[in-house]
Amino acid sequence: MKVAIIGLGLIGGSMALALREKQLASEIVGVDANDIHQQKALELGLVDKVMDIDSAISFADLIILSVPVDIANKLLPKLLLSLNNQVVMDVGSTKNAVCELASNTVNGKRFVATHPMWGTEFSGPAAAVKGAFTNKAVVICNKENSDADALEFVEKIYHNLGMHIIYMDAAAHDLHAAYISHISHITSFALANTVLEKEKEDEAIFALASGGFESTVRLAKSNAQMWVPIFMQNKENVLDVLNEHISQLRKFKSCLEKENFEYLAELIENANTINRILK
Amino acid sequence: MKVAIIGLGLIGGSMALALREKQLASEIVGVDANDIHQQKALELGLVDKVMDIDSAISFADLIILSVPVDIANKLLPKLLLSLNNQVVMDVGSTKNAVCELASNTVNGKRFVATHPMWGTEFSGPAAAVKGAFTNKAVVICNKENSDADALEFVEKIYHNLGMHIIYMDAAAHDLHAAYISHISHITSFALANTVLEKEKEDEAIFALASGGFESTVRLAKSNAQMWVPIFMQNKENVLDVLNEHISQLRKFKSCLEKENFEYLAELIENANTINRILK
Numbered sequence: 087m088k089v090a091i092i093g094l095g096l097i098g099g100s101m102a103l104a105l106r107e108k109q110l111a112s113e114i115v116g117v118d119a120n121d122i123h124q125q126k127a128l129e130l131g132l133v134d135k136v137m138d139i140d141s142a143i144s145f146a147d148l149i150i151l152s153v154p155v156d157i158a159n160k161l162l163p164k165l166l167l168s169l170n171n172q173v174v175m176d177v178g179s180t181k182n183a184v185c186e187l188a189s190n191t192v193n194g195k196r197f198v199a200t201h202p203m204w205g206t207e208f209s210g211p212a213a214a215v216k217g218a219f220t221n222k223a224v225v226i227c228n229k230e231n232s233d234a235d236a237l238e239f240v241e242k243i244y245h246n247l248g249m250h251i252i253y254m255d256a257a258a259h260d261l262h263a264a265y266i267s268h269i270s271h272i273t274s275f276a277l278a279n280t281v282l283e284k285e286k287e288d289e290a291i292f293a294l295a296s297g298g299f300e301s302t303v304r305l306a307k308s309n310a311q312m313w314v315p316i317f318m319q320n321k322e323n324v325l326d327v328l329n330e331h332i333s334q335l336r337k338f339k340s341c342l343e344k345e346n347f348e349y350l351a352e353l354i355e356n357a358n359t360i361n362r363i364l365k
Numbered sequence: 366m367k368v369a370i371i372g373l374g375l376i377g378g379s380m381a382l383a384l385r386e387k388q389l390a391s392e393i394v395g396v397d398a399n400d401i402h403q404q405k406a407l408e409l410g411l412v413d414k415v416m417d418i419d420s421a422i423s424f425a426d427l428i429i430l431s432v433p434v435d436i437a438n439k440l441l442p443k444l445l446l447s448l449n450n451q452v453v454m455d456v457g458s459t460k461n462a463v464c465e466l467a468s469n470t471v472n473g474k475r476f477v478a479t480h481p482m483w484g485t486e487f488s489g490p491a492a493a494v495k496g497a498f499t500n501k502a503v504v505i506c507n508k509e510n511s512d513a514d515a516l517e518f519v520e521k522i523y524h525n526l527g528m529h530i531i532y533m534d535a536a537a538h539d540l541h542a543a544y545i546s547h548i549s550h551i552t553s554f555a556l557a558n559t560v561l562e563k564e565k566e567d568e569a570i571f572a573l574a575s576g577g578f579e580s581t582v583r584l585a586k587s588n589a590q591m592w593v594p595i596f597m598q599n600k601e602n603v604l605d606v607l608n609e610h611i612s613q614l615r616k617f618k619s620c621l622e623k624e625n626f627e628y629l630a631e632l633i634e635n636a637n638t639i640n641r642i643l644k
Contacts, residue, residue, distance in 0.1 A: 203573055223572055252572050265563050266573045270581040273552050275632060276613040278639035283609060284544050285642065293502055293531050294482055294545045295642050301580045302549040303639050310633035314626050325621050330562060332614055334555040339607050342600050347593050353554060354589035360557035360582055363564065363574050 087111055090146035092139060092161065094118040094127040095312075096206060097177050098152030099214025102132040104247050107216065117142045118211075127211040143168045148239070151176040156315035159187055166193040173236045175200050179263060179312075180319040181227040181256040189231050198240040199227040199256060201263070202249065207307040220248040227256040264323035269331055271305050271313055272324070278306035366390055369425035371418060371440065373397040373406040374591075375485060376456050377431030378493025381411040383526050386495065396421045397490075406490040422447045427518070430455040435594035438466055445472040452515045454479050458542060458591075459598040460506040460535040468510050477519040478506040478535060480542070481528065486586040499527040506535040543602035548610055550584050550592055551603070557585035 089111040091098045098116070105111040116133030118124050124136045143149060143165060151158050151165070155178040162184065165174060175198045176184055188194040202224040206213060224244050229237050244251055254262075281303070285291045317324055341350035368390040370377045377395070384390040395412030397403050403415045422428060422444060430437050430444070434457040441463065444453060454477045455463055467473040481503040485492060503523050508516050523530055533541075560582070564570045596603055620629040 205577060207577075225573070262570050262573050265560050266570055266578050269559065270556065270578050272614070272617050273556055274581060275636035276610060276617060277549065277552055278636035279613045279616075279632065280548065280606065280610040281544050281642070282635065282639060283613070284606075291541050291545055291642065294504070294541050298484060298486075298584050299545050299549050300643050301583050302553060303643070304580050305577050306636040306639045307643075308633070308637075310630040310637070313633060314630050317621060317629060318624070318626055321621050321624070325618065327559065327563075328614065328618050328621070331555060331559040332611060332618070334558045334562070335551070335607065335611055335614070337558075338551050338555060339604065339611070342596060342604050342607070345597070345600070347597055350596065351589040351593050353558065354587070354592055356561065357554035357557035357585040358587075358589070360561060360585045363560070363570065364579050364582070364586075 087148055088146045089114045090117060090137070090142035090149045091115070091133065092117040092142065092149065092151050092165075093153035093157075094120075094123045094132060094211045095152060096209050096213040096215075097202070097204075098150065099127060099130070099132045099211040100204075100216075100218040101150055101152060101177065101202075102127075103214055103216045104219050105243075106131075108246050110243060110246055115142050115145055123211050130211060130214070132211055132214060139165070140168065143172070144170070147172055148243070149174045151178075154178075154312045154315050155180050155184065155319055159183055159319075162187055162197070163191045166191045166197060169193045169196050172196065173198065173239050175240050177202055179205075179267065179316045181225070181259045181263075183319045185228045185231065185256040189228075195231065195233040196236050198229070198232045198236055200240060200244070201225040201227070201259065202244075207305050209309040209312065219244075222249055223252055224249045225252050225254050225259050227254055227259050229253055260320050261323050264320055264327045268316060268320060268324050269327045271308055272317075272328060273331065274303050274305035274308075278303045366427055367425045368393045369396060369416070369421035369428045370394070370412065371396040371421065371428065371430050371444075372432035372436075373399075373402045373411060373490045374431060375488050375492040375494075376481070376483075377429065378406060378409070378411045378490040379483075379495075379497040380429055380431060380456065380481075381406075382493055382495045383498050384522075385410075387525050389522060389525055394421050394424055402490050409490060409493065411490055411493060418444070419447065422451070423449070426451055427522070428453045430457075433457075433591045433594050434459050434463070434598055438462055438598075441466055441476070442470045445470045445476060448472045448475050451475065452477065452518050454519050456481055458484075458546065458595045460504070460538045460542075462598045464507045464510065464535040468507075474510065474512040475515050477508070477511045477515055479519065479523070480504040480506070480538065481523075486584050488588040488591065498523075501528055502531055503528045504531050504533050504538050506533055506538050508532055539599050540602050543599055543606045547595060547599055547603050548606045550587055551596075551607060552610065553582050553584035553587075557582045
């Protein structure tokens with residue numbers, strides 16, 4: 087199988103590593119608008135060649151779209167129009183807009199909408215991680231809109247990568263992603279800004295930062311170019327969750343203000359039950 | 366050196382392991398109100414013996430107070446009164462109240478107020494971690510209120526444990542701890558409750574939880590018995606930070622509502638600079 091990866095970042099790069107490790111690709115070509123990323127991806131052996139997008143599309147059996155979700159939606163219609171029965175899959179964090187776009191475009195049935203549930207706060211090809219997807223979940227959305235052979239082709243790849251496939255309606259995916267991923271990023275960004283606001287006044291905070299802080303703000307290092315389009319595309323869901331989160335924070339605030347420490351303990355004990363969700 | 370550890374939880378237990386590993390204690394006795402914790406600490410070899418508090422005090426050269434901060438403040442005056450020139454150190458997450466208490470009590474100069482900047486979301490003696498404190502920071506507060514020999518004794522122990530000592534005024538410690546630790550816990554608890562609120566409606570969220578979510582809500586597993594007293598004692602600072610955090614979240618909300626994606630990118634890029642604080 088010849089693979090074209092459009093977008094040689096964290097996910098595209100890690101996908102290249104995974105396909106190579108499992109010997110699923112005979113050749114991998116890369117497309118990236120960023121010269122430095124192209125160069126780095128070649129250096130790291132993520133891809134065999136760098137090509138322009140048109141050459142890559144006609145070369146490949148499988149095209150993986152791993153660019154930020156706004157750029158994915160810009161590229162997809164043109165990309166679908168150039169297809170000659172190849173399969174296209176995306177790996178973006180929002181699915182509703184891209185699925186709608188595909189279903190309204192010629193060759194849209196060659197597209198399979200996927201979201202591998204893995205990522206880190208780092209970006210670019212140098213951030214690619216070996217074995218990243220093994221034993222992780224991947225969501226495939228609106229599978230009824232894909233050709234049976236295209237769907238099967240993508241399912242096989244994820245199966246061979248050791249991933250557990252979950253099928254979901256694109257709108258449901260975006261709602262759940264808002265709760266399970268997008269809000270975590272917003273709270274991390276906001277927490278980082280809270281601390282940075284304070285830190286202007288005092289450097290002592292540097293010395294004290296320890297493990298708990300680090301894990302809570304880890305996601306705050308995440309890239310704006312990736313996340314702004316996600317928040318844009320999933321605006322309504324993210325706003326719903328953000329409102330709920332602010333109201334949950336207000337409960338803690340009210341407990342403190344009123345010194346209602348029994349209710350505070352209840353809130354914490356309820357939060358402890360999150361254990362059920364974390365694997 | 367004979368050591369009494371009052372409170373055989375995560376920190377007390379890890380301290381026992383560290384003192385043994387560095388061969389700093391000839392004998393370690395433990396005190397704990399919880400029979401199961403007593404038994405577990407003996408089983409795990411954290412302590413050589415379990416004693417009642419009075420026997421432990423008269424037995425030991427060093428008394429480590431590693432109970433939740435409300436219980437520490439209850440035990441401290443009585444404990445100080447029973448001293449016969451031994452040294453007492455606490456390891457609590459708030460320092461202002463305990464320092465004030467010590468400075469108003471007989472033998473208060475035998476007390477050294479410390480806060481090792483390490484912890485996990487787990488509790489109890491079984492959660493104790495070997496080598497937990499190595500290369501971590503420890504804050505010593507209001508050192509001028511401790512006898513020179515008591516201070517030096519405690520400094521030596523932390524030095525031998527491989528810790529980096531930071532000296533700080535107790536009030537400043539509590540302010541910084543609110544920013545660097547206490548708010549992280551509140552945001553994690555609130556985020557867990559946000560997701561749990563939603564999850565009542567839909568189980569799909571379980572399947573999707575991935576690494577980013579896990580790290581952001583990790584602290585939500587933390588124990589209410591430990592954290593409610595911390596929030597109580599540090600109420601004013603925690604409220605200040607919580608208000609700042611809510612106002613930072615509102616900026617994200619407003620960006621989404623107004624579709625001001627340029628400012629959203631700015632907020633994220635500002636958050637990215639948290640990299641400077643994380644080691």
